[in-house]
Amino acid sequence: MDTKHKAITADNGKEFAGRKILAENLEIDYYVARPYRSWKRGSNENLNGWIRPHLPKKTDFTKITKDQVRSIK
Template sequence: ATTDRGKEFSGHERIQASLGVPMYFADPYSSWQRGSNENANGLLREFFPKGTDFAQVAHDELADALTKINGRPRKCLDWKTAHEAFTEEVLRLI
């Protein structure tokens, strides 16, 4: 996984150990190194402008935005929604 350099990843060693995956940190001011993160931020900003204090956002409001985002067909998923693509992958594991 490639992450940004936020304090939320201060326990990255535990994450790596528990998931068994390597973690990489993007260089400062190198947004192109974490494209999916930047894309997700852009999608969220359609509902919540930059600088929004998420402590003030109701759980239902956030859940509604995520449902709408995950319900959009995406070219990179062969025009499936994120929910459809995730469900297909989960069903392959069964």
């Protein structure tokens, strides 16, 4: 997958429980920020807002296909 992004840094919320699968599908490095270190996840909230219309809360990330991930723009 050709992407301009190199990595994602997110918080420790349960909505990111499928982060390994997401990282594999995006072919991108994925980091989890340490609690109470919000400056280490500057794009996290932006990413959440970008993804949520396509993958609402409680989405089972184990059932998302690469094509579904690629369709998120």
